[in-house]
Amino acid sequence: MVTIRMTRPKQAPQRTCVGCGARKDQRLLVRIVRGPDSGLIIGGGRVSGRGAYICPASECWKRALKGTRLEHCLRSSLTIENRAALLQYLSSLQESEPNGKIHTE
Numbered sequence: 001m002v003t004i005r006m007t008r009p010k011q012a013p014q015r016t017c018v019g020c021g022a023r024k025d026q027r028l029l030v031r032i033v034r035g036p037d038s039g040l041i042i043g044g045g046r047v048s049g050r051g052a053y054i055c056p057a058s059e060c061w062k063r064a065l066k067g068t069r070l071e072h073c074l075r076s077s078l079t080i081e082n083r084a085a086l087l088q089y090l091s092s093l094q095e096s097e098p099n100g101k102i103h104t105e
């Protein structure tokens with residue numbers, strides 16, 4: 001156990017991206033919360049409940065949606081509607097790719 005004595009500025013809580021597994025400042029990640037009506041609240045930063053965090057990057061969203069990682073984080077399976085909402089969010093991310101960098105496979 002190493003104790004870091006450096007005084008650092010007040011740090012924002014760190015969260016792990018479901019897609020790439022990187023730990024980042026919570027504010028830099030998109031929060032997904034399971035709503036009461038089995039819907040998903042995407043970007044629900046202030047909503048309480050079990051949530052998952054994903055970078056606002058299409059690659060991370062694709063990875064998160066590929067397996068069951070997101071379902072594990074939310075502790076429930078995704079409905080067809082949930083997946084549709086997530087894919088819709090993913091497509092909005094791809095449209096606004098910062099450097100015009102769009103990967104085609």
Ligand SMILES: [Zn+2]
Pocket residue numbers: 017018019020021022054055057060
């Ligand atoms: Zn990520």
